[in-house]
Amino acid sequence: MKRLIAKGLMFGNLIEVTSPALVDRYKRAMKHLCGRETSLTDFHIDISGYSPEIGAELGDDLYLNPNGANRQFILLTTAQKHAPLLNARFSTSRGIIRQFIETNEAQLFALTARDAVAGELQNSVFEISTPAKLLEIRRITVEADTIGGHVADAGKLAKLIERFRQESDGWRDDLLIAEMITLARKTGDVTRVPIHLPQMSFEQPNFWTSHFGGLYVFRDVSFPAVISTLPRESLGPVPIAPVFDLTNRNQIADWLERNQLAEPIVQARGMDAAAVIRQKMDFILVEAADTLGLEIGDARRTELRSIAHRLGTSLPMEFQGLAALLRWIEAGGTWPRITSEHPAYFYTLRARAHKDRDLVNMLLSELAPMDVRQMFIVHKELFYASYARWSDRKRQYVADFLEREYVVDKQGARTALFGPEPGMEDRNRPDPKPARDLGPVTGPWGAARGRG
Incomplete structure (x- = not known):
C-alpha cells in the first residue's frame, strides 16, 4: 500500500496532530472513550478522530468503533469535516459526522479551542451477531461533549441562572450563587456566549455495511430489498424480502x-x-x-x-x-x-x-x-x-x-x-422516462433500434 500512500491515493486529507497540547487532549479523550492510551507523540486522524498509526500501535483498527456498531469520535478541530472516514463499517457514518460538524460548527470551533470534543453515533443495537439484528438499526443519534463536560456544565449553569431569576430570594441563596460562580469559571458567561450541542438524530433507511461480508439494505424505496455479496442463504432469516446476492x-x-x-x-x-x-x-x-x-x-x-x-x-x-x-x-x-x-x-x-x-x-x-x-x-x-x-x-x-x-x-x-x-x-424529482415491463431478462435500452 506504500505506492498508494505516496501518490495520495490512501490516507489522503488526514489531519496531522503534532502539537503537544492537541496530542494531550487526544490522549485524554481516548482514555475517556475507550479506556486506552497511546504513546505516540504525533499521528494523523480522520473525520472521526481515528488514527491509523494508533490503530497499528494497538493492533486494533476498531478502538473507536466497538463491535463495529456504535462509532465513537474525537474532534480536535472542525477541519476534520474535510477528512475521509477510514475503516468505514456503514456507508452513512461519514455523512452523519460531517453534518453534525457543519450544523454546530460555531459551537464546536469555540469548544475545541479549549478541549477535545468526544461523542458517539448511537443506535439501539449494541451487538450485531446476526443480519436480523443489524437490520434493526434505523436511527442514529449523535451525542457529544468536551472531555471536561463543558456542554453539560453549561446546561446546568443555565438552569441555575433561570432558577436564580425566578426565585424572589435567590440573591440570598449563598449555595446557589457559589455553585453558579464555580460553573461560570469553567464555562464562561453562558448568558452572552451560550454553549449548546443539540442531540441530533438521523434516519438510516438505506445503507451499505461491511458486516456479514457486505450488505446493501434498501428500505426507503418502492420495492425494498437486501443485496448480499455472500450467498444469500448464508444470511439466514431477515425481516426484509426479497434478498439477492451478486449472482x-x-x-x-x-x-x-x-x-x-x-x-x-x-x-x-x-x-x-x-x-x-x-x-x-x-x-x-x-x-x-x-x-x-x-x-x-x-x-x-x-x-x-x-x-x-x-x-x-x-x-x-x-x-x-x-x-x-x-x-x-x-x-x-x-x-x-x-x-x-x-x-x-x-x-x-x-x-x-x-x-x-x-x-x-x-x-x-x-x-x-x-x-x-x-x-x-x-x-x-x-x-x-x-x-x-x-x-x-x-x-x-x-x-x-x-x-x-x-x-x-x-x-x-x-x-x-x-x-x-x-x-x-x-x-424527489420524478424521472422523465416511463417505466418498462422488463420481463425475466432485462435490457437497459428497451426496444430501441436507431441512434436518435
Whole structure:
C-alpha cells in the first residue's frame, strides 16, 4: 500500500496532530472513550478522530468503533469535516459526522479551542451477531461533549441562572450563587456566549455495511430489498424480502429498474459516454492481459489496442459488449442487445440523480469490478481489498492512472462520471422516462433500434 500512500491515493486529507497540547487532549479523550492510551507523540486522524498509526500501535483498527456498531469520535478541530472516514463499517457514518460538524460548527470551533470534543453515533443495537439484528438499526443519534463536560456544565449553569431569576430570594441563596460562580469559571458567561450541542438524530433507511461480508439494505424505496455479496442463504432469516446476492443479476437488474435507481450511461445527460466506455474497455484489457501474463508496457491505449488484436476472439465478453456499444455511439453500428445476462450489462449503467446515488454506484461497482476507477471513487473498502490481491504490475498501472487522471481533478472526474451532486430538487424529482415491463431478462435500452 506504500505506492498508494505516496501518490495520495490512501490516507489522503488526514489531519496531522503534532502539537503537544492537541496530542494531550487526544490522549485524554481516548482514555475517556475507550479506556486506552497511546504513546505516540504525533499521528494523523480522520473525520472521526481515528488514527491509523494508533490503530497499528494497538493492533486494533476498531478502538473507536466497538463491535463495529456504535462509532465513537474525537474532534480536535472542525477541519476534520474535510477528512475521509477510514475503516468505514456503514456507508452513512461519514455523512452523519460531517453534518453534525457543519450544523454546530460555531459551537464546536469555540469548544475545541479549549478541549477535545468526544461523542458517539448511537443506535439501539449494541451487538450485531446476526443480519436480523443489524437490520434493526434505523436511527442514529449523535451525542457529544468536551472531555471536561463543558456542554453539560453549561446546561446546568443555565438552569441555575433561570432558577436564580425566578426565585424572589435567590440573591440570598449563598449555595446557589457559589455553585453558579464555580460553573461560570469553567464555562464562561453562558448568558452572552451560550454553549449548546443539540442531540441530533438521523434516519438510516438505506445503507451499505461491511458486516456479514457486505450488505446493501434498501428500505426507503418502492420495492425494498437486501443485496448480499455472500450467498444469500448464508444470511439466514431477515425481516426484509426479497434478498439477492451478486449472482442474481437478472433480479437485481429488474429491481434497479423498478425502483428507477439506475440509468444507461448512453442516456445520461451531459455525459461523454464514448470516452467513459473507452476507458472501461481499457481497464478490462489490463485485467485480461494481467491474467494471461501478457506484457502491457505503460498500458497506453496503443499498447492496449495491440493486446486486443492478439486476444481476438478470446477477448472478454465485457469488452466485446462495450465495443459493440461504442460502435453504435460513434459509427451508427447495429444496436447492441445487451441484456442483464450479458457480462457487460452493469458496466453500461450509473445511478440516477437521487439521494442514494452514491450507494447505488457502490453496488454497481461490485457488479462491474474491472472498472477500477469507479471502484476507487465510490467504494474505497472494496478497492483496497482488491488492490491487495492484484499483481504488482496491475497495481502500478492502476496507481499511475488514478494519480494522472483522477487526483489532479477529483470533483471534475466525479461529475464527468456520475453527474453533478444531487440537489434538493433532484432528490424527489420524478424521472422523465416511463417505466418498462422488463420481463425475466432485462435490457437497459428497451426496444430501441436507431441512434436518435
